[in-house]
Amino acid sequence: MKKIIQLLAIFLSISNFSFGQDAGEICSQSKIKAFAQLNKISQVQYPGDSSIDVTYYKLNLSLTYGNPGNISGIVTIDAKATQNQLATFFLDIVNQLTVTSVKLNGITDLTFSQPSGSDQLRITLDRTYGIGEKFSVDISYQGTPGSGGFGSFIFSTHSGQPIMWTLSEPYGAKDWWPSKDTPGDKADSSDVWITAASNYVSVSNGKLISETDNGNGTKTYKWKNSYPIAGYLISLAMTNYSLYQNQFNYGGSSPMPVTHYVFPENLQQNISNLDNTVNMLQIFSQKFGPYPFLREKYGHAQFGWGGGMEHQTITSLVSFSEMLVVHELAHQWYGDKVTCKDWQNIWLNEGFASYCECIYREAKYGTADFKSYVDNFMSQAKSAAGTIYVQNINSINEIFNSAREYKKGAIVLHMLRGIVGDDNFFKIMQQYANEPGLAYNVATTEDFQRIAERVSGIDLNYFFQEWIHGENFPVYSVVWSYKQDVNENYKVSLKITQSVNSNPSFFTMPIQIAITTSKGLVNTTVINNAQVQSIDLIVDGIPSAIQVDPGNWILKTVMKTTYQENIDLYPTNYTLDQNYPNPFNSGTSIRFELPIDSYITLNIYDELGSFVTSLINEKKSKGIYEVRFDPNNYKLASGIYFYTLKAGNYSETKKMIILK
Numbered sequence: 001m002k003k004i005i006q007l008l009a010i011f012l013s014i015s016n017f018s019f020g021q022d023a024g025e026i027c028s029q030s031k032i033k034a035f036a037q038l039n040k041i042s043q044v045q046y047p048g049d050s051s052i053d054v055t056y057y058k059l060n061l062s063l064t065y066g067n068p069g070n071i072s073g074i075v076t077i078d079a080k081a082t083q084n085q086l087a088t089f090f091l092d093i094v095n096q097l098t099v100t101s102v103k104l105n106g107i108t109d110l111t112f113s114q115p116s117g118s119d120q121l122r123i124t125l126d127r128t129y130g131i132g133e134k135f136s137v138d139i140s141y142q143g144t145p146g147s148g149g150f151g152s153f154i155f156s157t158h159s160g161q162p163i164m165w166t167l168s169e170p171y172g173a174k175d176w177w178p179s180k181d182t183p184g185d186k187a188d189s190s191d192v193w194i195t196a197a198s199n200y201v202s203v204s205n206g207k208l209i210s211e212t213d214n215g216n217g218t219k220t221y222k223w224k225n226s227y228p229i230a231g232y233l234i235s236l237a238m239t240n241y242s243l244y245q246n247q248f249n250y251g252g253s254s255p256m257p258v259t260h261y262v263f264p265e266n267l268q269q270n271i272s273n274l275d276n277t278v279n280m281l282q283i284f285s286q287k288f289g290p291y292p293f294l295r296e297k298y299g300h301a302q303f304g305w306g307g308g309m310e311h312q313t314i315t316s317l318v319s320f321s322e323m324l325v326v327h328e329l330a331h332q333w334y335g336d337k338v339t340c341k342d343w344q345n346i347w348l349n350e351g352f353a354s355y356c357e358c359i360y361r362e363a364k365y366g367t368a369d370f371k372s373y374v375d376n377f378m379s380q381a382k383s384a385a386g387t388i389y390v391q392n393i394n395s396i397n398e399i400f401n402s403a404r405e406y407k408k409g410a411i412v413l414h415m416l417r418g419i420v421g422d423d424n425f426f427k428i429m430q431q432y433a434n435e436p437g438l439a440y441n442v443a444t445t446e447d448f449q450r451i452a453e454r455v456s457g458i459d460l461n462y463f464f465q466e467w468i469h470g471e472n473f474p475v476y477s478v479v480w481s482y483k484q485d486v487n488e489n490y491k492v493s494l495k496i497t498q499s500v501n502s503n504p505s506f507f508t509m510p511i512q513i514a515i516t517t518s519k520g521l522v523n524t525t526v527i528n529n530a531q532v533q534s535i536d537l538i539v540d541g542i543p544s545a546i547q548v549d550p551g552n553w554i555l556k557t558v559m560k561t562t563y564q565e566n567i568d569l570y571p572t573n574y575t576l577d578q579n580y581p582n583p584f585n586s587g588t589s590i591r592f593e594l595p596i597d598s599y600i601t602l603n604i605y606d607e608l609g610s611f612v613t614s615l616i617n618e619k620k621s622k623g624i625y626e627v628r629f630d631p632n633n634y635k636l637a638s639g640i641y642f643y644t645l646k647a648g649n650y651s652e653t654k655k656m657i658i659l660k
Contacts, residue, residue, distance in 0.1 A: 022323060022357070023308075023324045023326065023328075023354075024353070024354040024402060024410070025402050025406070027308070027327065027350065027402075027406065028350070028400045028401065049089045049180060050082065051082055051086055052079040052081060052082060052089045052180065053081075053082050053185060054077060054185050054187050054231075055078045055079060055080060055134075055187055055188045056076070056187050057075065057076070057191070057234065058075065058190065058191040058192075058193070059177055059190075059193065059236075060074045060076070060191075060193045061073035061177075061194055061236075062196070063195070064196075065162045065164060065196070066155065067155060068144040068155070069144065069145070069155040069164065070142065071097070071142065071143065071144070071145050072142035074138050076106075076137070077091070078134065078135075078136045079137075080129075080132055080133060080134045082131060083131060084131055086125065086129040086133075087125055087127075087128045088123065088124050089123055090120045090121060090123070091121045091178040091179060091180060092120060092174035092178070092179055092181035093114070093119065093120070093121045093141070093174050094119050094174055095114055095117065095118070096144060097142070097143040097145070097146065097176075098142060099112060099140065099178070100140045100141060102123055102137055102140075103137065103138045103140075104125070104135060104137060105135070105138075106136070106138050112124070123137065146175035147172070147175045147176070151167075151172065152166060152167055152172025152173070153166050153176040154303075154305075158239065158263050158265075158304060159265050161240050162239065163237075163238070163303065164196075164200075164238050164239070165235075165236070165303040165316060166236050166237070167235070168232040168233075168234070168235070169232045169309065170232060170343055170396075170399060173234070177234075181232070183339050183340055183342065184341045184442050186339065186442065187229055189224075189225055189226050189228070189229070190205065190206070190225045190229050191223065191225070192204035192206075192222075192223045193221070193222045194220065194221045194223075194238065195214070196218060196219065196238055198213060198214075198218055198219040200219065201221075201238060201241040201261060202219070202221035202238040203236065203238065203299075204225075204234075204235060204236045204314065205223060205225040205229065205233070205234060205296075205311060205312050206225030206226065206227075206296045207223065207224050207226075207296050208221065208222070209223065210222045225296065225312065226295060227292070227293055227295075227296070227312070227440060228441065229312050230339045233336055233339075234312075235311035235314065237261070237301040237302075237303050241261035241262065241263070241301070242261075242262050242263070242264045242267045243262075244260040244262055244271065245258065245259050245260070246258035246274065246278050247278070248281045248282075250285060252294060257297045257299070258277055258281070258297065258298050258299060259297055259298075259300075260274045261299065261300065262302050266302065266319075273321070273322065274300075274320060280325065280326055283360055283363045284330060284333065287363070287426060288333045288426075288429055288430055288433050289433055289434050291332065291333075292337035292440070293313045293332065293336075293337075296313050297313050298313055298329070299314050299315070300314070300316070300317050300325075301314055301315070301316050301317075303316045305318055307324065308324050308328040309328070310328045310331030310353075312336045315328040323357055326357050327353050327354065327357055328353070330356030330357070331349065334348065334352035334356070334433065335348075335349035335353060338433055338435075338438050338442070339442045339443070340444075341444050343390060343399050344389055344393060345390075345443070345444050345445055346390060346399055346400070346405050347408075347412070347445075347468070348443060348444075348445065350405045350409060351405060351412060352409070354377070354406045354407060354409060355413040357373065357410075358370055358374050358410065358414070361373045374414055374552065377410050377411055377414075378411055378552070378555055380402070380407040381407040381408035381411045381555055382403075382473060384407070384408040385404070385471070386398070386401075387469050387471055387503075388467065388468045388469075389469050390405070408555070411555050412467050415463075415509075415554055416428075416452060416460075417553075418510075418512075418551065418554070419458070419510055420452070420456040420458060424455055424456045428452045428456070431451050431454075432448055432452075435447075445468050449461070462640075463508075465504075465607070465608050469503075470501075470504045470507075471503050472501050472502070473556055474498050476496060476511075476556060476559065477499075477559045477560050478497075478546070478560070478562070479495045479497075479562045480494050480495070481563065481564050481565060485538070489538050490517070490538070490540070490542060491536055491537070492515060492536070492537040492538070493534065493535075493536055494513070494526070494535045494536075494537065494546070495534050496532075497531070498528075498531050499559075503610075504609045504610055505605075505608075505610055505611060508528065508529040508608070508609060509528055509554055510526070510528075511549055511554065512524070512550060512551055513525070513526055513537070513546060513548060515545075515546050516545040516546070516547075517539050517540075517541030517543050517544065518541040518544070519540060520541065523550075530609075531609070533651060533653060534650070574594065574595060574598075574645070574647060574650045576590075576591075576652045577592065579591075579654065579656045582656050582657060583657035584657075584658065585660055586631075587629065588629055588656060589628055589629075590602065590626070590627045590628075590629060591626045591627075592624075592645050593624045593625070594622050594623060594647065595622060597621050598619070598620060598622075598647040599619045599647065600617075600620055600645060600647045601614060601616060601617050602614070602615040602616040602627060602645050603615070603644050603646075605641065605644065606636075606641055606642075607639055607641065607642075612634060612636070615627050615643075629643075636658055638659055638660045640656075641655070641657070641658060
């Protein structure tokens with residue numbers, strides 16, 4: 001969304017900046033740079049006061065441009081108690097903004113304090129409240145917003161004209177208004193009333209209800225949002241905007257306005273880009289379901305940040321390059337309608353919006369362009385370090401990591417699409433965006449997984465565990481051979497080896513294999529679920545070459561694909577039987593046969609391929625063996641597990657299920 005550059009004045013003098021980075025990179029790097037400069041993380045109070053549930057915000061603000069500028073006004077917050085005997089609660093607001101009064105229901109003065117260094121407003125209620133009881137407070141305050149240089153509230157200029165804008169993600173709402181500064185608590189609706197000098201056009205979320213000239217050199221713009229909204233998505237922007245409008249004909253009773261508030265000096269050269277927004281709305285509405293805020297609007301407010309921010313119904317943009325507009329528009333479904341419940345799950349916002357870039361390219365420019373765009377994302381995703389699930393939300397670099405949360409997050413969706421198929425994938429995307437309880441609410445990875453499994457009918461726990469909570473990607477080496485069998489078909493023997501990884505130790509994935517034969521191309525899919533795995537495939541033409549994952553559906557590296565003539569990669573004279581009973585509770589038996597004296601291992605692995613225990617690790621004589629395995633000895637939970645027998649080049653794996 002946002003890319004900070006060194007000289008804002010120079011940047012703003014360029015009317016149509018051409019980006020060398022993709023939209024996700026712009027988004028990631030600008031957030032990181034901005035908040036690193038502000039040193040915000042040391043002030044984080046997250047995730048807000050859990051003892052209250054905010055249902056409504058009204059910001060009635062007066063803004064004075066200057067250096068420094070000033071903000072004053074009254075913020076009304078409706079909330080309800082989430083615990084019994086609620087007597088006090090806190091809101092997030094920086095200490096440099098001074099609260100002058102707090103009134104209950106606009107009448108009764110309440111006791112409050114702003115402890116030094118806390119960035120909190122602590123309020124004592126008039127009595128104790130029980131779970132579900134509602135109350136409303138009006139908070140009067142004033143001061144200079146807590147954003148120095150580039151940040152969450154900016155006073156600046158463009159072409160010599162004053163401009164003010166906000167950008168609150170992830171922890172910046174408290175810099176300019178008292179709130180519960182967490183994505184996990186959406187208000188049911190909001191109002192933003194802005195009074196400023198009459199030469200400004202003031203823009204915010206939702207519908208413009210009124211524009212009033214106050215007769216004293218100021219104007220008041222009243223904006224009303226009637227949809228649930230996360231605090232960080234509430235915004236304002238104001239300058240001497242020119243308004244350019246389109247309409248989105250979505251099949252309703254009247255078209256939805258598409259409103260663009262643009263610097264006057266930049267309008268004419270951007271009209272064709274602005275017009276393209278309607279086509280983007282059509283593409284995404286077809287793919288994901290109707291645009292989420294049809295009763296209000298979609299639009300843009302140009303600002304001085306080096307990218308864009310997906311403020312609900314009114315994205316803030318520095319310029320109108322195609323993919324930047326696409327990325328921020330996609331957030332209206334994934335990020336605004338369905339919002340990540342916490343910043344640990346930011347990939348549900350950024351990975352989704354990034355893959356929507358790919359989907360848009362596919363719809364507009366075709367398959368070849370789509371594949372090229374995905375290939376570029378894959379290349380960047382390979383540099384990702386750590387888990388997509390953010391381990392440290394006190395680090396902006398961790399939350400907005402471009403390679404990991406944006407690119408690898410996008411490729412997770414691409415790989416899911418490869419597993420479930422196009423029809424199921426787009427059903428998953430639609431149902432996730434429209435799921436009762438998630439639509440216009442917040443979600444976690446587990447919510448998305450649940451919907452993906454329900455739609456596809458596939459157990460995808462292994463997939464989400466290894467790609468969201470695991471690290472890196474598989475590195476494959478493949479040795480293959482073939483020989484003609486008694487039916488005059490050809491048995492292709494594959495030995496797939498994965499390099500050792502830390503978490504998981506290896507990746508379980510369905511892999512497409514393309515075999516070139518004398519009778520044409522044979523495509524098949526194998527389930528690779530072992531570090532070293534041997535697989536036989538039967539074809540009816542003479543094999544000449546194989547290709548691993550020809551459609552490029554997996555984030556991976558194929559180190560080598562080697563043909564080795566006349567080798568038996570999968571000896572048939574070793575046997576490993578299915579355990580019995582299976583499923584089981586207290587114990588099961590594993591039976592196998594050795595054709596010769598062999599040094600063998602018989603190991604147990606969990607669903608992600610992590611080592612559990614070794615049942616045998618020694619030399620055994622030729623013969624038939626039966627080994628007893630009791631999961632209670634290892635305190636194993638219910639689930640899918642694997643056992644692997646290895647002897648020399650021989651390796652075979654079978655699945656077993658523990659039910660308790």
